[in-house]
Amino acid sequence: MNQPTCATRALRPRLWLAALLALLLGGCSTVNSMTEWVVGADDDLDEEISTYVEPTPGAPTGLQRAWSHGVVGSPDKYMPQPRHFEESGGALFISGFQGDVTRVDAATGRSSWDVDLDTPIFGGVTTDGARVYVGDADGHAIALDAATGAEVWRERLSTKISSAPMVQGELVFFQTLDNRIYALNAATGKRVWFHGGSPSPLSMMGAASPTAFSHGILAGYSTGDVHAFEPQTGKDVWDRNLTVIGGRTELDLLQDVDADPVVSGLRIYVVSHQGRLMAIYAPNGAQVWQSRLSALRTPLLDGARLYVADVEGYLHALSAEDGTPLWKTRLSDGMLTAPTRFKDQIIVADDSGRRFAVDPASGRVLGMDKSGESYQADPLIAAGGLYLLTRDGDLERFE
Numbered sequence: 001m002n003q004p005t006c007a008t009r010a011l012r013p014r015l016w017l018a019a020l021l022a023l024l025l026g027g028c029s030t031v032n033s034m035t036e037w038v039v040g041a042d043d044d045l046d047e048e049i050s051t052y053v054e055p056t057p058g059a060p061t062g063l064q065r066a067w068s069h070g071v072v073g074s075p076d077k078y079m080p081q082p083r084h085f086e087e088s089g090g091a092l093f094i095s096g097f098q099g100d101v102t103r104v105d106a107a108t109g110r111s112s113w114d115v116d117l118d119t120p121i122f123g124g125v126t127t128d129g130a131r132v133y134v135g136d137a138d139g140h141a142i143a144l145d146a147a148t149g150a151e152v153w154r155e156r157l158s159t160k161i162s163s164a165p166m167v168q169g170e171l172v173f174f175q176t177l178d179n180r181i182y183a184l185n186a187a188t189g190k191r192v193w194f195h196g197g198s199p200s201p202l203s204m205m206g207a208a209s210p211t212a213f214s215h216g217i218l219a220g221y222s223t224g225d226v227h228a229f230e231p232q233t234g235k236d237v238w239d240r241n242l243t244v245i246g247g248r249t250e251l252d253l254l255q256d257v258d259a260d261p262v263v264s265g266l267r268i269y270v271v272s273h274q275g276r277l278m279a280i281y282a283p284n285g286a287q288v289w290q291s292r293l294s295a296l297r298t299p300l301l302d303g304a305r306l307y308v309a310d311v312e313g314y315l316h317a318l319s320a321e322d323g324t325p326l327w328k329t330r331l332s333d334g335m336l337t338a339p340t341r342f343k344d345q346i347i348v349a350d351d352s353g354r355r356f357a358v359d360p361a362s363g364r365v366l367g368m369d370k371s372g373e374s375y376q377a378d379p380l381i382a383a384g385g386l387y388l389l390t391r392d393g394d395l396e397r398f399e
Helices: 006-019 042-046
Strands: 035-037 065-070 086-088 091-095 100-105 111-116 125-127 131-135 140-145 151-156 166-168 171-176 180-185 191-196 211-213 216-220 225-229 236-241 262-264 267-271 277-281 286-291 300-302 305-309 314-319 325-330 340-342 345-349 354-358 365-370 380-382 385-389 394-398
Touching: 086 125, 086 380, 091 125, 100 131, 125 166, 131 171, 140 171, 166 211, 171 216, 180 216, 211 262, 216 267, 262 300, 300 340, 340 380
Parallel strands: none
Antiparallel strands: 035 325, 065 394, 086 091, 091 100, 100 111, 125 131, 131 140, 140 151, 166 171, 171 180, 180 191, 211 216, 216 225, 225 236, 262 267, 267 277, 277 286, 300 305, 305 314, 314 325, 340 345, 345 354, 354 365, 380 385, 385 394
């Protein structure tokens, strides 16, 4: 999903970070869990810890695997699976990097149809129940019949489609790698409008999915810009920039907004790759608060707390009201998935095959499982279960 473009070849030694595939910080493991308690200003959040200490809670997560089925093919060596899949009407719709799209029964894991688009998919799929929408690496926006998998329409856009699309009403929204967002008629694929943002000389092969909120549609660009649009016309409602000035390496210059915005009433929470988490007032885009935090995965808003998995393997909890840091826990020396709430725990996995159960109030690691699988797609809560997709293309249901 986040593979460097040709403009970022110099980042090849740190490919995993730029591509959501790498071990971000090396180091040895010891027997203690590591939770850092934060009180007051966020200066403590900037402290660097040179070695990774794997949490050892002394217990498994308690997640019981109901089944595991291979549903899509595994990607090439350095490429990840798309991070987004979706459920509708008891069916899961999943895409693989190699171009396969499949419909899976949420209860049994059995596939009812599988379509090979024969071109890479970076972002994943979305559905409105009638059609499944996906964008490919050749710049095609595609709609498939949700019941049969038959192709309904195909529209050529400007370049690679870098995130999962988003459907709202009669429109479906796609975002391309060159910072363009397209609004297409969901039934026909006919173009309604598009917006072209400023190109970025450095970017990742990924982006936030377009997101609906009360005043329009949100799009995050690789320039660090977050735009709000009127959904029917594409007219700019407001824009906000998350750019952080400075940095010593090309990696520091990557300002991408890859995590989907989180919407709650009149608040929008957005985070960039390069160090800025911001709460925005939805009607006009005004900043409410900001914090120094870098993330590529969508935060979790759960009540009065915002949980963020950062690029260094920490899980953070902050006050959603004013951004006050509450706790942070080092979980992984690799890339974490987005956090999700399952029952009374925060569940997050990583690309080394670990699953973590974390106490929402304290950040204490309640349990950890080691599966040997690499998790790159974000967890999905649906049909009473927790679903994880491995890098090898196996779909797992936990209860």
